[in-house]
Amino acid sequence: MTFDVGQLPGRAQELKEAGVRAAYRELTRFGAGGGGGAAQMMQIAEDSMAGVENIYDDFLDVPDPADFAPKIEWLGNAMAKLATEGHTSDPVTGSTAVSAHNPNLTLVGGSGDYLSDWTGVAADSYKRSYGDRFAPTASSQYAAVSVLRNAINAEAAVWQGVRDDLDKLSQEAIELMEGAGSKGGAEWAAVLSIAATVITVPLTGGASAIALPAVAAGLSVASTGIGLATGGGGEPTELGLDAGSSDKVISSLQTALTELADEIGVQERKISEALNQSSGVLDSQWDVFCLPQPALVDAPNHPVNDPSYGGYSA
Amino acid sequence: MPEPRAGQTPLERAWSDTTVETESPNGRVRVTMVGDHELRLWVDPTWYATVPVRTLQDELVKVARLVYVNRTRAYYDTWSRLAGRLVRPSRTPASPETEEYQRRLDEVVARGEAYDGRIALVLSGTSRFTVSIDPSVVRDLDAPAFCARAREAALACLREHEEGWQRAHFDVYTRPRLERAGVL
Numbered sequence: 001m002t003f004d005v006g007q008l009p010g011r012a013q014e015l016k017e018a019g020v021r022a023a024y025r026e027l028t029r030f031g032a033g034g035g036g037g038a039a040q041m042m043q044i045a046e047d048s049m050a051g052v053e054n055i056y057d058d059f060l061d062v063p064d065p066a067d068f069a070p071k072i073e074w075l076g077n078a079m080a081k082l083a084t085e086g087h088t089s090d091p092v093t094g095s096t097a098v099s100a101h102n103p104n105l106t107l108v109g110g111s112g113d114y115l116s117d118w119t120g121v122a123a124d125s126y127k128r129s130y131g132d133r134f135a136p137t138a139s140s141q142y143a144a145v146s147v148l149r150n151a152i153n154a155e156a157a158v159w160q161g162v163r164d165d166l167d168k169l170s171q172e173a174i175e176l177m178e179g180a181g182s183k184g185g186a187e188w189a190a191v192l193s194i195a196a197t198v199i200t201v202p203l204t205g206g207a208s209a210i211a212l213p214a215v216a217a218g219l220s221v222a223s224t225g226i227g228l229a230t231g232g233g234g235e236p237t238e239l240g241l242d243a244g245s246s247d248k249v250i251s252s253l254q255t256a257l258t259e260l261a262d263e264i265g266v267q268e269r270k271i272s273e274a275l276n277q278s279s280g281v282l283d284s285q286w287d288v289f290c291l292p293q294p295a296l297v298d299a300p301n302h303p304v305n306d307p308s309y310g311g312y313s314a
Numbered sequence: 315m316p317e318p319r320a321g322q323t324p325l326e327r328a329w330s331d332t333t334v335e336t337e338s339p340n341g342r343v344r345v346t347m348v349g350d351h352e353l354r355l356w357v358d359p360t361w362y363a364t365v366p367v368r369t370l371q372d373e374l375v376k377v378a379r380l381v382y383v384n385r386t387r388a389y390y391d392t393w394s395r396l397a398g399r400l401v402r403p404s405r406t407p408a409s410p411e412t413e414e415y416q417r418r419l420d421e422v423v424a425r426g427e428a429y430d431g432r433i434a435l436v437l438s439g440t441s442r443f444t445v446s447i448d449p450s451v452v453r454d455l456d457a458p459a460f461c462a463r464a465r466e467a468a469l470a471c472l473r474e475h476e477e478g479w480q481r482a483h484f485d486v487y488t489r490p491r492l493e494r495a496g497v498l
Binding site: 022025026027029040044047048172175178179180181187188189240241242243244245247248252 | 323324325326393396397399401402403407408409411412415480483486487488491492495497
């Protein structure tokens with residue numbers, strides 16, 4: 001269960017109210033105020049917190065990581081169909097991806113043996129171009145689907161990271177505001193986990209040893225349950241922020257939110273670059289991922305037993 | 315008519331109830347502090363009866379440094395407990411204001427005296443301590459009486475230091491806001 005961003009407006013309001021109290025405290029505590037009167041000090045305090053109730057407005061519609069789970073499940077089912085013998089782990093993360101290989105695929109590779117007493121170009125070419133190449137091709141497709149599945153999981157991880165960070169930042173801002181103006185409360189070591197949500201994984205794709213650039217989630221996404229890639233996530237970013245006064249808590253929070261928004265772009269670029277590059281590999285080496293179309297498809301109605309097409313039994 | 319002062323923050327309330335106990339390296343001096351307002355000092359009477367003044371001063375400086383370290387740790391522990399997460403000081407100044415505030419804090423010199431100035435404690439910045447004890451003190455006062463006077467000097471020093479950091483905080487963080495609002 002990730003943080004519900006629907007709580008953010010309430011936290012913004014709570015921050016604002018704590019901010020007005022803190023600003024008033026600062027303005028009246030240290031011999032300040034110059035005798036301006038409580039009403040004037042309160043007005044200055046309220047003015048200094050103007051607009052804080054909207055501070056999280058840009059983040060109210062961030063996606064829910066759980067929304068990505070169905071797509072990830074569909075792609076997991078596709079991997080289960082494409083899993084040839086010996087391939088049950090996720091090529092990107094190294095963790096278990098499917099419970100067992102698809103036994104039906106095992107039979108395809110040996111199907112050429114059924115045609116051993118056939119002659120003709122089509123029979124030979126079926127065995128050479130289709131039967132023998134079926135397992136490695138399916139294995140490459142299995143790897144390609146894994147790349148796509150992990151890219152979507154990484155996307156879910158980005159939004160989980162954003163929600164985790166918003167949860168922490170919005171809570172810490174209120175805590176710091178409650179203590180603003182204290183001697184030791186001048187520093188805010190805010191940690192953004194989003195920087196560690198996407199990691200790049202060089203992947204050798206299936207039995208064909210094609211290199212597919214991939215990404216994986218740098219944190220465990222609760223709703224998808226995919227394991228972390230070997231090596232785990234990267235390092236979270238620590239922001240050294242000034243929380244020495246109520247207005248500094250607000251400006252520091254804005255700095256952190258800007259950093260968070262920038263990091264969303266950085267992490268998204270990692271995903272799109274990996275997918276673009278993988279897509280380029282698929283385009284340039286299509287024959288690794290797809291079997292040639294059987295000549296039989298182009299055969300005229302008669303005679304399909306011409307050696308150029310189906311051939312015939314000896 | 316001054317404005318009514320705001321109350322303590324939750325952290326300030328928790329800190330005012332936090333007890334920090336420290337023992338000097340040779341075990342002959344113990345300091346117990348509660349928040350910033352209460353201080354109890356104990357000096358081993360047997361050791362005090364024969365210790366050279368210079369050694370007594372040095373041991374008090376050492377225990378004062380340890381008190382500073384223990385109180386800093388306790389402050390962040392208290393804060394972490396309240397926050398429900400690990401809170402620790404930032405490694406680098408977070409803003410020009412933080413840097414300025416730390417520079418101003420480092421310039422604060424707080425002095426506390428007792429027994430007609432014959433016992434004096436000076437705190438420069440946040441952690442540099444000097445203890446001066448007139449040689450006549452150890453002749454005139456027994457250990458409990460010395461502890462009572464030294465406690466007075468320490469509390470006076472703490473009060474002056476408190477005023478110093480509050481002044482620095484006001485100048486760095488609050489004065490500009492009041493100036494912008496046209497109040498100052």
